[in-house]
Amino acid sequence: MNPSARISVVISLISILSGCLLDDSFRHRNTYVPEQLEDGWEISSPMAEGMDETLMAEAYELFYDEARYYNALALLVVRNGKLVFETYSRSPEDRECPHHVQSVTKSVSSLVFGIVREAGYFPDLDTTCASILPEKFSGSPDKSGITLRHLLTMRSGIAFDNDDFSVELHIKAPSDPVAYILDKPMYAGPGEKYYYRDCDPHLLSAFVHHVTGQTLEQWAVLHLFPEIGITDYVWLEDPAGSTTGAYGIYLKPRDLARVGQLVLQGGTWHGVEVIPSGWIKDSTAFQTETDLSDYYYGYYWWTVPELGAVTAWGHGGNFIFIVPATNLVIVMVSLPDVDDDTVGTILPEFIPLARLINEACP
Amino acid sequence: MTKRYPVRSAPLWLIIIFMVFTQAGAAAERAASEEGFNGHHFSYGISLCHDQAREDLLVPFRWAGVGVGIPVAWSFVGETWTLGTELRLAVSYLEERYGNGGFIATPEFLFECSGRIWERGPLDFELGAVLRFRINDEELFSWDDAHLYYLASHMIGPEAVLEWDRLNKSILYLRLGLPFIGFVGRPEEKRFVKQELGSVGVYFTEPNRNLEFATLPDYTSFELAIGITRLLRRSALKLEYVLDYERYSEPIPFTRLTNSMMFSHDIRLGRQK
Numbered sequence: 001m002n003p004s005a006r007i008s009v010v011i012s013l014i015s016i017l018s019g020c021l022l023d024d025s026f027r028h029r030n031t032y033v034p035e036q037l038e039d040g041w042e043i044s045s046p047m048a049e050g051m052d053e054t055l056m057a058e059a060y061e062l063f064y065d066e067a068r069y070y071n072a073l074a075l076l077v078v079r080n081g082k083l084v085f086e087t088y089s090r091s092p093e094d095r096e097c098p099h100h101v102q103s104v105t106k107s108v109s110s111l112v113f114g115i116v117r118e119a120g121y122f123p124d125l126d127t128t129c130a131s132i133l134p135e136k137f138s139g140s141p142d143k144s145g146i147t148l149r150h151l152l153t154m155r156s157g158i159a160f161d162n163d164d165f166s167v168e169l170h171i172k173a174p175s176d177p178v179a180y181i182l183d184k185p186m187y188a189g190p191g192e193k194y195y196y197r198d199c200d201p202h203l204l205s206a207f208v209h210h211v212t213g214q215t216l217e218q219w220a221v222l223h224l225f226p227e228i229g230i231t232d233y234v235w236l237e238d239p240a241g242s243t244t245g246a247y248g249i250y251l252k253p254r255d256l257a258r259v260g261q262l263v264l265q266g267g268t269w270h271g272v273e274v275i276p277s278g279w280i281k282d283s284t285a286f287q288t289e290t291d292l293s294d295y296y297y298g299y300y301w302w303t304v305p306e307l308g309a310v311t312a313w314g315h316g317g318n319f320i321f322i323v324p325a326t327n328l329v330i331v332m333v334s335l336p337d338v339d340d341d342t343v344g345t346i347l348p349e350f351i352p353l354a355r356l357i358n359e360a361c362p
Numbered sequence: 363m364t365k366r367y368p369v370r371s372a373p374l375w376l377i378i379i380f381m382v383f384t385q386a387g388a389a390a391e392r393a394a395s396e397e398g399f400n401g402h403h404f405s406y407g408i409s410l411c412h413d414q415a416r417e418d419l420l421v422p423f424r425w426a427g428v429g430v431g432i433p434v435a436w437s438f439v440g441e442t443w444t445l446g447t448e449l450r451l452a453v454s455y456l457e458e459r460y461g462n463g464g465f466i467a468t469p470e471f472l473f474e475c476s477g478r479i480w481e482r483g484p485l486d487f488e489l490g491a492v493l494r495f496r497i498n499d500e501e502l503f504s505w506d507d508a509h510l511y512y513l514a515s516h517m518i519g520p521e522a523v524l525e526w527d528r529l530n531k532s533i534l535y536l537r538l539g540l541p542f543i544g545f546v547g548r549p550e551e552k553r554f555v556k557q558e559l560g561s562v563g564v565y566f567t568e569p570n571r572n573l574e575f576a577t578l579p580d581y582t583s584f585e586l587a588i589g590i591t592r593l594l595r596r597s598a599l600k601l602e603y604v605l606d607y608e609r610y611s612e613p614i615p616f617t618r619l620t621n622s623m624m625f626s627h628d629i630r631l632g633r634q635k
Binding site for chain 1: 414415416421422423424426459460462503504505506507508509554561617619
């Protein structure tokens with residue numbers, strides 16, 4: 001065997017041995033026809049609910065477009081209170097799995113806070129937090145002007161970056177998270193500027209815990225989840241035992257749709273007022289401008305004036321999108337811990353899909 | 363509910379490394395006294411690799427890219443047997459089908475022992491064992507910037523070496539290691555902690571928490587090396603191609619296939635044979 005032949009043999013051998021691991025797609029096309037389960041959801045079809053089948057087929061194609069939403073796990077559509085479209089792009093088993101929906105938690109926190117207020121706590125949103133828990137603010141005079149409304153609209157002024165917040169809350173595990181948050185500097189005076197921060201809803205959650213003696217999760221377990229049929233969930237807590245108000249709730253896709261339907265119905269479920277309708281109205285109305293020009297913020301709910309919609313929005317591409325005019329709820333669940341700049345879906349990217357589904361509703 | 367992981371120091375890991383080092387050294391000294399001083403070797407080098415990995419626990423993608431490694435080794439070559447330890451530190455940058463990136467860092471420590479069992483002319487055949495401590499730390503930040511993915515595998519298994527030293531001042535060799543029995547560490551399928559990164563220590567402590575016994579068929583691994591050693595006056599140059607495969611199927615599979623070329627300089631300590 002001459003030298004070049006030997007080299008060829010060696011190269012061939014190496015090529016064969018090196019091989020390649022098989023690649024796979026994150027998503028596979030599955031049916032969008034919901035399955036009838038004993039979970040309280042009435043099943044229907046887009047056509048039966050007067051939706052344009054062609055546009056819904058386009059929505060299906062858009063959802064599975066390889067160039068978009070590629071960390072998406074599920075898309076559900078509820079029309080007229082009936083589940084008409086349900087597809088799981090990675091695995092049908094995701095239907096039974098509670099998913100971390102990131103900042104959708106804030107919107108659920110908002111609903112629970114409405115229940116807490118209805119029970120008589122925190123009647124005035126312009127009450128300063130320092131007057132509620134003076135001992136926590138004694139060392140933070142620059143934060144003494146922060147009100148509950150500032151916390152609800154991301155305007156506390158506390159400079160605590162979201163990534164740092166989650167790392168420090170769970171890695172450093174301060175024994176008193178409220179004091180730890182209040183020890184941070186201010187980027188602006190209380191109420192002066194919108195700045196989307198996890199620390200604001202977390203402070204609100206901690207105040208609920210301190211003042212009422214019950215966590216947000218306990219309030220939800222007593223007054224929200226059983227009322228609308230949510231039984232399987234996870235909700236994280238901070239080192240002091242307060243429910244994480246900004247993130248940390250894990251819900252099944254169909255249960256996210258229940259939350260959306262509850263809001264669509266003004267807080268009423270099967271004729272029972274679960275959330276005060278006034279709170280639903282206030283929390284989903286314009287309260288402040290945001291750093292996104294086309295979208296505004298209520299009390300932990302985003303508003304989309306273009307479609308007359310309101311939405312919960314969680315990192316990665318988690319949405320409970322509600323359009324009252326067309327009696328429509330859209331839920332999208334996505335892998336939650338992705339980099340939003342590269343993989344995740346942000347609200348402006350989700351809007352084309354939501355718009356298409358909304359257009360299917362005459 | 364909060365399920366915060368207690369972060370523990372990992373003295374066991376360091377103790378094991380220390381013990382292996384000291385035991386290897388002691389064994390080498392015994393070998394030296396019994397069989398004559400045949401040669402301590404110290405080598406260092408660099409390896410370049412093409413790396414592929416699938417972490418199905420997160421996404422079923424093939425992540426592929428290139429990496430670089432630094433191997434540092436000590437060995438003792440006796441008349442009929444060889445002892446060696448090697449520390450390898452490697453890191454690869456990988457991308458998936460959409461071009462999003464991630465890193466795999468691989469600290470690895472090996473202890474090898476082999477003895478000549480067959481010799482015919484220029485051919486030597488050695489059989490022994492390899493003990494390997496390895497951590498695959500996967501930082502797949504595009505798809506999960508809150509959790510560490512990993513496979514820690516601390517394995518032992520047989521190793522075979524075939525040498526052909528008829529070439530002029532060069533030794534051609536083929537080595538096959540099959541570490542397949544030992545302990546592995548993997549993340550849980552569902553983790554309820556949003557952020558577990560944040561300190562360097564977590565890259566060692568997390569993979570070594572809750573190690574579980576594993577062997578075939580759940581765990582499979584082999585390392586095939588083909589190399590040539592060019593002997594110089596008091597040192598040697600080595601060029602080696604390594605094919606390294608590792609797979610563990612629980613709770614959801616992790617697979618890795620690495621092709622690397624290693625260039626190293628072997629310094630002979632003490633006098634030559």
